[in-house]
Amino acid sequence: MLRIATLLIFLATPLAAHEPGIGPNGGMRVDASPYRVELVPSGTVVNVYVTMDDESAVDTLTMTGTAILLIGGKPVRAPLAPTTPGVLSADTGVEIPADVKGAIQITGADGKTVQAKF
């Protein structure tokens, strides 16, 4: 049983759930079950809009996270902190291009972490 379960774990490698699309705030939006996250760069600040899968609001005020963005050929790491309800922000200190590549990690109040790749 356990052997089969272990095999199934690596067979079912979660490559899916990262279908990019344009979100309501004009940024790239991807699924990060159970959330949907949208990455909106604005100057040197990156805003991450978080909703549930069904577009309902999420209390982001207890969330923390990390954004790693590829800016100017170098990875830039910045901690995400809640600003307004539903949004986590991070100031990278450098100008962020609109089509930035990167990944974010968000940890909820329950300690559960989700990741999204853009």
Place this chain on the structure above:
Amino acid sequence: MISFRTGVFAALFAALTAGTALAHEGHSHGDEAPPDTVQTAPRATAASTLFELVAVANGQNLTVYIDRFDTNEPVTEATVYVETPAGPATATLEGDVFLLDAPWAAESGEYELLFTVEAGTDIDFLTATLTIPEIAAGADTAPLAGSWQLPSGLASVAERLRAGDLALIAVGIAGFLAGVLVMALKRGRSVVASLFVLGIILAATAPMALAETAPQGAVVIRDVAQRLPDGRIFVPKASQRILAIRTLAAVENEHRRSIEMAGRVVPDPNASGLVQTAIGGRLLPPPGGFPALGTTVKAGDVMALVEPSLAAADQTSIRQSKAELEQDIALTERQLERYRPLAKSGAVSQAQLEEAELTLQGLRDRRAELDNLRMAAETLVAPVSGVVSKANAAPGLIAETNTEVFHIIDPAKLWVEAALFADVAVADQASVAGPDEEAVSLELVGAGFAEDGQAQPVQFRIADPATGLRVGDRVTVYAETTSVTKGISAPREAVIRSANGENIVFVHIGPEIFEPRAVRTEPLDGGRVIIVAGVDAGDRVVTRGAELLNQLR
């Protein structure tokens, strides 16, 4: 009563002693099949367009394998940052893998990991989820470890029964049967005794049923490459590194169709030559000796001397001619002696005297020639420059006129002669597979008209002489034709034959999963084939190590 006790004792004794008798797992022979209890270590996998990543949990450490996505080549010159549950960390390179301290991995749970891989200008982010199951948490999981606990007493018997040790169960059953046999011999109370022994056996095997849910404590975890029930192959990254598996992203293109011909490497007729004697005779070495095999010689170099040998009949006729000449010389000398005084008196004319003198001189010359006949040896010289590839010379050897004393070949000028059976026009370009499976290109020299065994002889020149091909090598010539076909080109060694005879390739569908695909191929050149069906553009086809993957069971 004696029979009852004997039955029980026999079964118990057999079961207990089996533990020590078969206790052989304390060391590894290296060729042993992995035990059934072997599982894969907890692992997280991720892939992007650039990289493929597998992180394997090993107690409180993570071993991170990073390969190029397209080629499966290990990435070692890179910096790897990881966002772990305990904050950001940098993995350290050791050999061809990256190691990361992960004390948090000792606890069971699901961990989200964000890897940043920076390899030169290639930077990518990979997200992966590592699930540490209950069973492995806190346990001494030791990938690639081969040690087992030595069984001791009943506890170890139960342990082995839980592990489904068939040998132990068999011994138990044998003991049971032995007990029954003893009881049958003694007769009486056989039913009670059998039931009791059956109860013992059931009690011993009961933990087997419970084992599915109960935690087992120390578990030996070892990643083993294996064929999955659906035919796909699971190959841990560690094994992929050992087998040096490489892949190629399939690209569909138009290729000129090729035809295969059987051929043979022959020397260029203008750059090879034979050294033979025209007169036949005894071989003598030239000053410096006979040239050895592989010696480079220039055109005109003396290769051997031939001393003509005379047959018995020839020698007799020479002796006869010589005797006749001696006789004629003697007669002419006498005649000349008589003529000289008579010529002074005018009885013999001066013309008669001169004629006799000339006749004598002619006869003497003819005899001298016969004497010198055996002395003149024929000099054998190299007709072309090249390398001595055959040498049949030995001092004293009697060489007939058709004996091939030396064969000289210029290794830089080789041709391939092939037999064309199909009625198609061959383009100028062709190739053969060289000794290292690399395609060696050929240029068309010409095709004959002679129907040599239904085949048209076609000759090609090997464009690059430094190929390792030798005269006489049998080769398959792939000659381009003028028709075009669409497909995916792949190295010839990527296509292998499966157990049922199908042509297959392995497609790399997951970081550690390979899928066999039946394909239809057409020849392309000496090193490549065209896959016309079975693989889609973009698939990662295994180009190196396919044969090794096919061996996995």
